Amino acid sequence: MSTLDINFVRSQFPAFSEPSLQGQAFFENAGGSYTCKPVLDRLTRYYNQRKVQPYAPYEASRLAGEEMDEARARMAAILGVETDELSFGPSTTQNTYVLAQAFRQWMQPGEAIIVTNQDHEANSGPWRRLADEGIEIREWQIDPETGSLNPMDLENLLDENVRLVCFPHCSNVIGEINPVTEITAIAHAAGAFVCVDGVSYAPHGFPNVGDLGPDIYLFSAYKTYGPHQGCMVIRRTLGEMLPNQGHYFNGDLLYQRFTPAGPDHAQIAASAGMADYIDLLCDQHSGPTGEAAERGSFAHDLMRSHEVALLQPVLDAVKDRNAVRLIGTSDASRRAPTVALALNRNAEAVAADLTGYGIMAGGGDFYAVRPLTAMGVDPDQGVLRVSFTHYTSQQEIDQLLNALDDVL
Numbered sequence: 001m002s003t004l005d006i007n008f009v010r011s012q013f014p015a016f017s018e019p020s021l022q023g024q025a026f027f028e029n030a031g032g033s034y035t036c037k038p039v040l041d042r043l044t045r046y047y048n049q050r051k052v053q054p055y056a057p058y059e060a061s062r063l064a065g066e067e068m069d070e071a072r073a074r075m076a077a078i079l080g081v082e083t084d085e086l087s088f089g090p091s092t093t094q095n096t097y098v099l100a101q102a103f104r105q106w107m108q109p110g111e112a113i114i115v116t117n118q119d120h121e122a123n124s125g126p127w128r129r130l131a132d133e134g135i136e137i138r139e140w141q142i143d144p145e146t147g148s149l150n151p152m153d154l155e156n157l158l159d160e161n162v163r164l165v166c167f168p169h170c171s172n173v174i175g176e177i178n179p180v181t182e183i184t185a186i187a188h189a190a191g192a193f194v195c196v197d198g199v200s201y202a203p204h205g206f207p208n209v210g211d212l213g214p215d216i217y218l219f220s221a222y223k224t225y226g227p228h229q230g231c232m233v234i235r236r237t238l239g240e241m242l243p244n245q246g247h248y249f250n251g252d253l254l255y256q257r258f259t260p261a262g263p264d265h266a267q268i269a270a271s272a273g274m275a276d277y278i279d280l281l282c283d284q285h286s287g288p289t290g291e292a293a294e295r296g297s298f299a300h301d302l303m304r305s306h307e308v309a310l311l312q313p314v315l316d317a318v319k320d321r322n323a324v325r326l327i328g329t330s331d332a333s334r335r336a337p338t339v340a341l342a343l344n345r346n347a348e349a350v351a352a353d354l355t356g357y358g359i360m361a362g363g364g365d366f367y368a369v370r371p372l373t374a375m376g377v378d379p380d381q382g383v384l385r386v387s388f389t390h391y392t393s394q395q396e397i398d399q400l401l402n403a404l405d406d407v408l
């Protein structure tokens with residue numbers, strides 16, 4: 001396994017050479033990442049050269065439509081699914097909301113959905129609201145100390161009434177990576193579909209969703225180095241069975257069934273830049289030259305090993321500190337580099353203190369009110385969250401550790 005060429009990586013992100021950001025170390029990546037150059041280049045080209053109604057016969061339009069199709073085809077291939085099983089919507093929250101409407105129409109009163117109290121509200125609230133329609137909502141609860149979800153607890157919640165199990169690939173405050181394949185197998189064995197919120201995981205390497213096995217996998221491209229789009233994989237069996245939420249005459253197109261909003265053409269086209277970036281990473285590190293999913297998996301492992309190596313010292317530095325509670329596991333290999341700390345004072349104020357050290361981080365509840373409350377953290381006090389990705393350097397980690405040493 002080669003090690004990540006961090007200089008190459010950073011050269012692909014214009015933010016790192018932006019004068020106004022010099023000396024500023026970015027640690028709010030779980031909120032939204034920097035955008036990679038291939039995406040920015042495509043976005044600019046689209047607006048300059050192709051900003052016409054796509055899919056018409058004239059040249060600019062043909063190119064616009066082709067680029068949108070390219071984005072879906074190449075990203076689907078990286079994710080290990082069919083091209084029409086991937087669709088783009090305005091955001092993950094919006095995508096979940098539409099899906100919940102489809103399940104509302106498909107399900108009968110008395111049938112059940114399992115949600116967790118580990119999820120960001122986006123994969124929780126829209127499902128829970130179906131209780132108003134007579135759908136039973138069962139909550140798979142985390143351990144209040146560790147924040148972990150135990151698959152055995154899920155088994156106890158499942159029965160023949162459960163139609164759907166929703167859970168995160170990893171939480172945006174707890175960070176622990178859930179065993180998606182194992183959980184999916186348990187849910188499928190009980191006859192339930194599975195919806196995974198991958199928003200906090202996908203920035204750390206696109207997973208092969210086909211291999212992982214869920215029926216729905218959601219993530220947000222503005223956190224995976226791309227434009228502000230929600231990406232949604234819906235596997236064919238489920239997608240064709242749920243009622244169409246788009247215009248009636250588009251119902252035969254799987255990728256249009258759950259995206260009723262008019263698409264943001266430029267951003268969808270620019271999403272092909274995320275695939276370009278994966279290709280660039282592979283080529284730079286002499287990765288596989290074959291299938292997109294294989295290249296995606298290589299880039300995933302490359303990112304992940306860099307992140308884990310940088311993360312462990314951060315966890316070690318905070319885990320035994322007085323007046324600091326590390327949320328989630330202190331084992332870097334089991335979590336994303338999204339580190340939430342509960343403190344004995346308001347977290348937003350601490351984030352403000354960090355600005356004096358050139359650290360860009362945030363404090364608050366991060367729409368993870370349920371997990372924080374379940375772990376006994378006052379959401380009003382919030383958590384300080386420092387989150388990074390594969391483009392973070394050792395120097396930035398050192399800058400962070402020095403700053404934390406002073407302010408905590």
Ligand SMILES: Cc1ncc(COP(=O)(O)O)c(C=O)c1O
Pocket residue numbers: 030031090091092093094120122123168170171172197199200219220229230
């Ligand atoms: C884990 C998780 N899920 C869902 C979302 C919502 O994504 P979007 O902003 O695309 O609606 C977020 C956003 O921060 C998130 O962190």
